[in-house]
Ligand SMILES: Nc1ncnc2c1ncn2[C@@H]1O[C@H](COP(=O)(O)OP(=O)(O)O)[C@@H](O)[C@H]1O
């Protein structure tokens with residue numbers, strides 16, 4: 478039987494090799510994850526996920542403290558979206574190995590709707606605004622069943638543009654406004670872990686800044702968040718910590734500042 482070793486983020490943002498991961502493979506064993514004596518709020522433990530026979534997420538482990546913002550980075554095709562989807566427990570990719578814990582509950586044993594009810598809030602890349610519904614109807618639909626999160630008025634306080642356009646059909650909004658609606662709709666549910674997949678994608682710089690300011694406000698409120706972004710610099714300015722994926726594996730786990738300061742690392746894995 479493998480020891481339940483504490484999964485510690487390496488001090489100083491070390492590049493992780495296979496040898497360091499092999500000691501952490503602990504199938505079927507509850508991770509005893511601690512940092513500074515505190516159990517991690519979220520922990521992914523050696524997760525492996527497949528699309529059919531395509532082996533994509535290849536032993537990803539990381540943990541998140543409550544209130545922390547993690548930038549999950551890596552080149553196109555590195556496995557970022559697949560990792561978020563595995564955490565959210567959607568069927569594809571299928572999680573075949575590993576454990577995922579959130580607030581002491583085993584997400585790996587849940588289906589997507591259970592994970593969502595428990596507090597996983599995935600804002601997918603394609604935003605999925607529901608056609609034929611107004612902004613307000615999209616928000617109300619998110620609250621059709623408990624547990625409820627923010628009130629609709631509070632969401633409008635955070636995104637005044639959504640309040641102004643409450644009667645407008647959601648799919649007719651600009652890209653930036655649709656992103657706000659996608660985030661707002663997720664906050665309308667009781668979210669413990671917010672997963673944002675490329676929230677700035679395809680948006681003009683001025684809109685990116687607007688959404689960044691909103692995410693800063695959400696950060697102030699202490700919402701635990703994972704942000705995946707091609708715009709790595711923007712994500713790193715928001716985040717406390719960064720995890721870099723390459724070919725479905727974690728190659729870096731350290732502070733956001735370390736990535737900003739390490740040009741070689743950025744060249745090698747982020748092409749910036
Ligand atoms: N539905 C799918 N079926 C098969 N392979 C997929 C599917 N979605 C993504 N992939 C593959 O998985 C790898 C990781 O993709 P993805 O997680 O979307 O990367 P990222 O979000 O980092 O750009 C890529 O090689 C991609 O081609």
Ligand SMILES: [Mg+2]
Nearest residue numbers: 557558559602
């Ligand atoms: Mg992606």
